[in-house]
Amino acid sequence: MNFCTIMRAMKITMVLLTCVFVQVTAATYAQRITLNKQNSSIKVVLEEIRKQTNFSFFYNPEIFNDVEPVDINVKNATLDQVLKEFFLDKPFKYIIKNSYVTISRNPEAHRSAKPQQLQIKGHVVDASNNRPLSGVSIRIKGTRIVTSSDANGAFFINIPPSNAILVFTFLGLQTQEVRVGPDNRNITVRMRQATSELEEVAVTVQARRRANTEVAVLEERRKAAIVQDAISAQMIERTGSITTTQALQRVSGVTVTDDKYVAVRGLGDRSVIGQLNGVRLASSDPDRSTIPLDLVPASLLDNITIYKTVTPDKPADAASGIVELKTKSIPDSMTFEVIAQSGFNSNIGMGGNFNSFWNSDMGVLGTKINRKDLSQDFLNLGQQYPDGLYSIQRLIANSGYTPELQQEANRINGIMRDFDPVLTTQGQTAPLNQIYSATFGNSYNVFNKHKIGVILGGNYYRRATNIYDGDLTQWSIYQGVLSGSPYIYSERNVPNFITTNRLGLGRYQTYKEHTGTENLNYGLLGGLAYRFNTRHEISFQYLGSWGGETRASNLAGRYQYTGMPGEVNSTTHSLRQSYRTLQTFNLQGEHKLFNHSYSPSLSYNLSTSSSSHNDPDYRFANLIDYAPTRPTLYYRQTMSGSEPEYVNRHYALGSGYVYGFGPFGVMQADPNGRRWRNLNEDIYNYKADLSVPFELFGNKQEFKTGFNYLNRDRTFGENVLFLPGSNFLQNSLSDQSGTTNPTMYSSAPLYDVHGDLNRLVSPEIVGIRPRTSNTGEGDFQVGGFLYNIQKSPNNYQGFFQTNAFYGMLDLKITEDFRLAGGVRFERTNVQSQVDTSNLYLDPSLLRANAQGELLLNPIKPNSVYKQGYKPFYSINATYTLNELMNFRAAFNTTLARPELREITNVFEFDAFQMGLVVGNPNLINQNTTNFDFRWEWFPNPGEVIAVSAFGKQLKNQLVKVYSLRTEGLAATFPEYPVIAYQNDPNTGRVWGLELELVKDLGTIWERAQGFFIGSNMLIAQSEVKKTPERLAANWSVDRNAPENSPLFEQAPYSINAWLNYENKKSGTDLTTTFNVVGERLVQINLTGEPDLYSRPVPMLDFVFTQRLSRHLTLKGFAKNILNPDIKTVYANPSTGGKWYGNEYVNRAFRQGSEFTLGLSYNLF
Amino acid sequence: MKKMLETKRLTAITEYNRLRGALLIFTFALLLFSSCKKENLDYKVDYREFTEAIEPSMVRLVNIGRNRNLEVNGDSLTNFRWPPANPEAPDEERTQVLPTKYFPSTGQLGLTWTVPNEFFTPEHATEITFYSGPTLNRMHHTFPIHEDGSQPTDYYLLKIEREMHEGPEVIEVPRDVTAPSRPDHFKIRLLNFAQTFDNYLVTAENLMAPMTLAYADGTPVSPETTNVPIGQWSEYVEVPYGTYQFKVLTQDQRQVPMATTSPTIHVTTSAIPDMTQRDPNDARSPASTGLVYAELQTFQPGGIYSIAVHPYTMKYNAPGAGNAFTVTDIIQNAFQVITDLSAPLNNSYVRVQLVNATLNSSPLRLELSQERTTEAVPSERYSDYVISLVGSRMLQVKDPSGNVVIHQEAQLQAGKNYSLWVYTGENQELQSLLVSNNLASSEMLGNSDSNGNYGDPFRRYYPFPFTYRFLNLLTGFEEVTLTNQLGIPYGRPASHLLQGVAKDDNPYYFNIGSDQYREQWFMLYQSSPTELPGRWISEVTGLSTKAMIADETLYTRANRNVPNAEPGVYTVAAIGTFNDGQKNAKIMYVKHTK
Structure with a gap:
């Protein structure tokens, strides 16, 4: 692999070289000249041409002496074209030979020269305000000759001497055709708003509103009444984004964690809401309130817009932003495109290995994942045997006495052994990454003048990534070993080298990480728009998306400084597969009621969507083993009591307690197990808006009103099956179940299988014990290990309902000053009900208390939170300076609602967060007050320079609170925190700055024609006061630990930059993007160690497309070219990732670079 | 001119194409460099303690003297661990021993140990030294062994403690490993290695005599295994497989106790190896029960077993102060069961018997096939077992004239034991009930509060069982309950018994407990779902466990007390008819173990 190592080092160089070569290639081939010289001498012009073409000119300088200065304006012309035009009406002739151009006087010129072409000069203005329009495209109809208007709206174009028709196009304005000729050489064109025409009372429904280029989205942004940012399909393609979250990362103010969780301006979770074509997206994550953005394939989108301030016609529960996904619009003419790409991750290579597990095949469509669902037979067992497993054990024991019982016992045995007998991950050959997509669209005329538009899209991708030899280190101020087993234990202690005067951390556990992930995702888009006439149009859209993920993680490591005579190893295997679906249907209509420009118009959007998240058989096992230097005793339960036996190695599945929760103040927490979780959510979202225009201050104004109804119905089901060997399972008659001590003999199966986790769940341990040659005559069968058949206490169902109505005015006070604002009333009704029947309950929850009462948790299974209609105000002011520059200010109040999961009275040990996630029925809405300012300037189409400032004040902020009641040095078991949401009594504040620049470099430096540069940056600051518990934990060692903390996962800055080169002629498009996000708080530690922060990771991507023929395009990308270490460190905020000068790395790994190459076929 | 321009353009295009080629090559090179296949090997561990297989020889050591440590060719293979390395260790740890390669579970010599092949060399004889105790200064004995390639050999290591009188330390015995000629049988033999010894507290009964292998009722198993002289062993004899309580009798019919590790049951009186109970008249003194300890065991088809008599240290109840006994050690000759060849898993055979639970009917016999048929069984009696092949079998019960009076198809499962009960039903018609018996006398403990993730902890075996099952084959009552002499039902198994x-x-x-040595009665009560035990049916004579003793002469011939009950697995059934017209009912029993 030395070869590979060297090559990896060379890789960056290679990519850069490739960029350069592509650039050079394009230039050499084109030999194109772009010149814009006014009042110049011929010599200067020729010199410029020489520089651009490398052709040398031979002439006698005297021949130009009496010639007047010339004007020339050509773009992308060949040498021949330039010279022909240049010398058209001049008395010179030229000869091109090899690389030389010889120019001489043409004596007959004056006689024969007749003007071959006509120059048309003109001026384009906006009809509404007579302001010059720049960037208007002017084309001679029927030719490819194009020019555009300059900043003053002026343009020049040469036409054939006869008449010609010029076509003026500009986004959002009505296309105009003007006939020009010798008698019409100086024109002024007034362009009108496309929809403001009296005779064209046209409406355009969402499905037809095409905004898939950067120019278009910037134009929408320029005209909007609010602060918004967006990324277009063009940019999505240029950044090689496959999922929507990858694309979102490029938008200013957006940060993304784990490729899943989106935060806008530093606020994530419920502060961001997702909409697809204007309707709410369902959260399908059982643990966190997130929008399933990674499920929506980016290739099916026209654009993603983030509304950072809102008007009352938008939901008020987006405290920091609305992410609006707009699916592909219906084109005016037929389009058909097919893309196929393939590639690999450099951590795997071609045909290399990635971590996976036996029977992890998801199938082409991911549906094989669902085959691991708990069988109905298993689920029925809980009903059939409500007294629990002992009744099954008894049935097995009795099964020898009658054939019917025998049959039933065999059936149950089959069910118990039906699960995959695998708990460990295993390397497998990775498939090549694949991406396919296809889109088709067209419009047809039907029934005379009716129009029907169709769009169909499909997308499929599958990719594998792998982390190998990653480092994971748990640093701690403590040492010792707590495994949950009395055999693997050494007292917790703080070593004497850690004091408040000498701060440091010791290595507690060190691991090597091997994690493989395979994703597949596919989506289908269907859109249909029907236009009765220009005033009435309805459309229907369907988006279905399905995704499967397999994630296999193996951590192999050991405890350091155990104080025990021998090595203590810790091995973790996590095997997870998820299958998710999202389907939305929506019907929208836009109707202009009357045929005049002040006609009220009605728009509505009716949608239902459903999403599901299924995690079947998610397996997690953390095996701790201890090999003392000499064999020690293990007590095993036998017929005649407990008997000690000597073992060379002790085993335990690490588990412990959560203190401070439950009726007894303590709960067992066992991360090991097989889990099934299934969440289904159905959403009904209906809304309608009526806008009534009227005239005031001499301008057209608008009053808008409407309502919005949203209802989400959710059901969540879970089964947690404990593993054989779990500390908390009774494995002896004398085991004291229900005490705070784990049962003494429960780990016996681990010893039986010598710590082999796969054997642990094999028929050797699970199911009915086989008869042996020692089985007595007629002896009954006995069950070995049986999985618990009752569902976990976390099943719930609930709904989340909001109603809203609003009224708003959109006023143009003057031509330049616009005010949009009003009030919106929203109502909240969140209710959930926990299923309390037939559950598997932790024995520690079943014990009677000192008064002899049997307490059950949840004590209150129903949660209800209702809030009546409350007003939310918003006002957006826009002052427009010369049409290209906006000054915006906005004020609005918003709310954030507790999520269904957070309010539901359930508790669940989450093996990912390693904590008990607890519902809080007392949560109330959070209120946010937002202030926004933005200055934006659109110098040219596709260009923007913007500066924004924002501030947010959050009352009753919903915050995730970690609390850990620790026994400190007296602890004998691992302790896990309680994670709950609470309303923070302190007012939280977030403020920040956004900078954005998108510039066509060609406008400032001619040689940089075709180069675009873009950059955006977010600087945000947020603070929340630490809870007393958190602060106390920090101060236990570090007396200088800050009292405030940044918000969870909130980055102080994020920077995006991209450089794009586009050469339309050669069909080359190259984009290099760079992204870096500042440190983020990712884990709160409550045992004295500083919190965990993820370090900034510079990501450099390169994406290229090269047209090969009219229909065929080669495209590809290289992502994460730098492939830096991705690190999480123990630190205080803003210390450069250090803690008192030392770096304590918790996790470090490399993601690998990703390479993809493919073809796109475009029929039209 | 034009042509030249054309050429020029072509050159430019060619140049571009070449560069594009270069671009592609670079791109592919880049891909190639990154595309090196990564192995990404799994982090794997194997925590098994011994992964190499030890190749066995044909020589075996049978440690009936319960010696502890072993040397082979001067190499100590056991741990010789005493005292423990850590003097502060708890008691269990100090008496426990460390595992070794050849003795992975305890580190000490167990009952049998097959000498690995690696210890045999053609040049030198292999030398074995065994130690009676944990340390080198304890009694030990050294002897050479040899491997005869054709004949499996056992070396019986005898007890060499100081208390032992003069005698051999090791006896070389050939072992048979050829399967029984009839596959549904097992082979068994008797070895008489009785010896004399000193006891310090008491004098134990002298059991130095030729020995006889007998069934539970005292019937000798075979002439071959009868009166085996001291120091000798019998030939193997073939016995049908099944569950037996073998007994070893001296020439004068005294029973020899069985050596066992079970700490709770195996207690003898001082002079004779009886089991004791508290003397009903004097709580401080032990009193004989008349029972001698011998476990029940299933001897599997195809197995080969040896039963060896040799001195063994067991517990003995001496009168103590107050109400307590004092338990001390005593040495006595006792028998042990040694497996010479483990039986294969029984997937082929099943045993079936006929119970004639009628009153006053003609004898019946059960026929499974021409060859497999029971003897004719008169009323209230039961047949010996017949061995059948597993599977679907037609069970036919025939009367003396050969008429089929009952036929029943049954799915017979391997390793099981069935009784076909034939009884008189409502209309005086013969009816049958096939019952599956558990001769392993295992019980499922626990209750509904138990967390049933694991089943094993709830199974308990009673190797010396007094186990009863109850059946109601009586017509006339909806249900009956069987109680003891005080009218207390025998738990749920005897309560609310429905007919048939x-x-x-x-x-x-x-x-269990002291009750098992007392006489128990089985009394019949008419119960109802709401009434327990209900009304005593005084017309039906109770059945006493004393009446169930197979042969009292087994005890009287040796001048011993007749016990109140004999261990075994029994079924007690109420049979007959009981109504206003006919009051002909009885309680009968079947002893399933032999």
Whole structure:
């Protein structure tokens, strides 16, 4: 692999070289000249041409002496074209030979020269305000000759001497055709708003509103009444984004964690809401309130817009932003495109290995994942045997006495052994990454003048990534070993080298990480728009998306400084597969009621969507083993009591307690197990808006009103099956179940299988014990290990309902000053009900208390939170300076609602967060007050320079609170925190700055024609006061630990930059993007160690497309070219990732670079 | 001119194409460099303690003297661990021993040990030294062994403690490993290695005599295994497989106790190896029960077993102060069962018997096939077992004239034991009930509060069982209950017995504790679902466990007390008819173990 190592080092160089070569290639081939010289001498012009073409000119300088200065304006012309035009009406002739151009006087010129072409000069203005329009495209109809208007709206174009028709196009304005000729050489064109025409009372429904280029989205942004940012399909393609979250990362103010969780301006979770074509997206994550953005394939989108301030016609529960996904619009003419790409991750290579597990095949469509669902037979067992497993054990024991019982016992045995007998991950050959997509669209005329538009899209991708030899280190101020087993234990202690005067951390556990992930995702888009006439149009859209993920993680490591005579190893295997679906249907209509420009118009959007998240058989096992230097005793339960036996190695599945929760103040927490979780959510979202225009201050104004109804119905089901060997399972008659001590003999199966986790769940341990040659005559069968058949206490169902109505005015006070604002009333009704029947309950929850009462948790299974209609105000002011520059200010109040999961009275040990996630029925809405300012300037189409400032004040902020009641040095078991949401009594504040620049470099430096540069940056600051518990934990060692903390996962800055080169002629498009996000708080530690922060990771991507023929395009990308270490460190905020000068790395790994190459076929 | 321009353009295009080629090559090179296949090997561990297989020889050591340590060719293979390395260790740890390669579970010599092949070399004889105790200064004995390639050999290591009188330390015995000629049989032999010894506290009864292998009722198994002289062993004899309580008798019919590790049951009186109970008249003194300890065991088809008599240290109840006994050690000759060849898993055979639970009918016999048929069984009696092949079998019960009076198809499962009960039904018609018996006398403990993730902890075996199952084959009552002489039902297994239905939820009653040595009666009560035990049916004579003793002369011939009950697995059934017209009912029993 030395070869590979060297090559990896060379890789960056290679990519850069490739960029350069592509650039050079394009230039050499084109030999194109772009010149814009006014009042110049011929010599200067020729010199410029020489520089651009490398052709040398031979002439006698005297021949130009009496010639007047010339004007020339050509773009992308060949040498021949330039010279022909240049010398058209001049008395010179030229000869091109090899690389030389010889120019001489043409004596007959004056006689024969007749003007071959006509120059048309003109001026384009906006009809509404007579302001010059720049960037208007002017084309001679029927030719490819194009020019555009300059900043003053002026343009020049040469036409054939006869008449010609010029076509003026500009986004959002009505296309105009003007006939020009010798008698019409100086024109002024007034362009009108496309929809403001009296005779064209046209409406355009969402499905037809095409905004898939950067120019278009910037134009929408320029005209909007609010602060918004967006990324277009063009940019999505240029950044090689496959999922929507990858694309979102490029938008200013957006940060993304784990490729899943989106935060806008530093606020994530419920502060961001997702909409697809204007309707709410369902959260399908059982643990966190997130929008399933990674499920929506980016290739099916026209654009993603983030509304950072809102008007009352938008939901008020987006405290920091609305992410609006707009699916592909219906084109005016037929389009058909097919893309196929393939590639690999450099951590795997071609045909290399990635971590996976036996029977992890998801199938082409991911549906094989669902085959691991708990069988109905298993689920029925809980009903059939409500007294629990002992009744099954008894049935097995009795099964020898009658054939019917025998049959039933065999059936149950089959069910118990039906699960995959695998708990460990295993390397497998990775498939090549694949991406396919296809889109088709067209419009047809039907029934005379009716129009029907169709769009169909499909997308499929599958990719594998792998982390190998990653480092994971748990640093701690403590040492010792707590495994949950009395055999693997050494007292917790703080070593004497850690004091408040000498701060440091010791290595507690060190691991090597091997994690493989395979994703597949596919989506289908269907859109249909029907236009009765220009005033009435309805459309229907369907988006279905399905995704499967397999994630296999193996951590192999050991405890350091155990104080025990021998090595203590810790091995973790996590095997997870998820299958998710999202389907939305929506019907929208836009109707202009009357045929005049002040006609009220009605728009509505009716949608239902459903999403599901299924995690079947998610397996997690953390095996701790201890090999003392000499064999020690293990007590095993036998017929005649407990008997000690000597073992060379002790085993335990690490588990412990959560203190401070439950009726007894303590709960067992066992991360090991097989889990099934299934969440289904159905959403009904209906809304309608009526806008009534009227005239005031001499301008057209608008009053808008409407309502919005949203209802989400959710059901969540879970089964947690404990593993054989779990500390908390009774494995002896004398085991004291229900005490705070784990049962003494429960780990016996681990010893039986010598710590082999796969054997642990094999028929050797699970199911009915086989008869042996020692089985007595007629002896009954006995069950070995049986999985618990009752569902976990976390099943719930609930709904989340909001109603809203609003009224708003959109006023143009003057031509330049616009005010949009009003009030919106929203109502909240969140209710959930926990299923309390037939559950598997932790024995520690079943014990009677000192008064002899049997307490059950949840004590209150129903949660209800209702809030009546409350007003939310918003006002957006826009002052427009010369049409290209906006000054915006906005004020609005918003709310954030507790999520269904957070309010539901359930508790669940989450093996990912390693904590008990607890519902809080007392949560109330959070209120946010937002202030926004933005200055934006659109110098040219596709260009923007913007500066924004924002501030947010959050009352009753919903915050995730970690609390850990620790026994400190007296602890004998691992302790896990309680994670709950609470309303923070302190007012939280977030403020920040956004900078954005998108510039066509060609406008400032001619040689940089075709180069675009873009950059955006977010600087945000947020603070929340630490809870007393958190602060106390920090101060236990570090007396200088800050009292405030940044918000969870909130980055102080994020920077995006991209450089794009586009050469339309050669069909080359190259984009290099760079992204870096500042440190983020990712884990709160409550045992004295500083919190965990993820370090900034510079990501450099390169994406290229090269047209090969009219229909065929080669495209590809290289992502994460730098492939830096991705690190999480123990630190205080803003210390450069250090803690008192030392770096304590918790996790470090490399993601690998990703390479993809493919073809796109475009029929039209 | 034009042509030249054209050429020029072509050159430019060619140049571009070449560069594009270069671009592609670079791109592909880049891909190639990154595309090196990564192995990404798994982090793997194997924590098994011994992964190499030890190749066995044909020589075996049979440690009936319960010696502890072993050297082979001067190499100590056991741990010789005493005292422990850590003097502060708890008691268990100090008496425990460390595992070794050849003795991975305890580190000490067990009952049998097959000498690995690696210890045999052609040049030198292999030398074995065994030690009676944990340290080198204890009694030990050294002897050479040799491997005869054709004949499996056992070396019986005898007890060499100081208390032992003069005698051999090791006896070389050939072992048979050829399967029984009849595959549904097992082979068994008797070795008489009785010896004399000193006891310090008491004088034990002298059991130095030729020995006889007998069934539970005292019937000798075979002439071959009868009166085996001291120091000798019998030939192997073939016995049908099944569950037996073998006994070893001296020439004068005294029973020899069985050596066992079970700490709770195996207690003898001082002079004779009886089991004791508290003397009903004097709580401080032990009193003989008349019973001698011998376990029940299933001897599997195809197995080969040796029963060896040799001195063994066991517990003995001496009178103590107050109400307590004092338990001390005593040495006595006792027998042990040694497996010479483990039986294969029995997937082929099943045993079936016929119970004639009628009153006053002609004898019946059960026929499974021409060859497999029971003897004719008169009323209230039961047949010996017949061995059948597993599978679907037609069970035919025939009367003396050969008429089929009952036929029943049954799915017979391997390793099981069935009794076909034939009884008189409502209309005086013969009816049958096939009952599956559990001769292993195992009980499922626990209750509904138990967390049932694991089943094993709830199974308990009673190797010296007094186990009863109850059946109601009596017509006339809806249900009956069987009680003891005080009218207390024998638990759920004896309560609310429905006619013709065998209970299937933990159906056995296990008589444990001091009750098992007392005489128990089985009394018939008419119960109802709301009434327990209900009305005593005085017309039906109770059945006493004393009446169930197979042969009292087994005890009287040796001048011993006749016990109140004999261990075994029994079924007690109420049979006959009981109504206004006919009051002909009885309680009968079947002893399933032999």
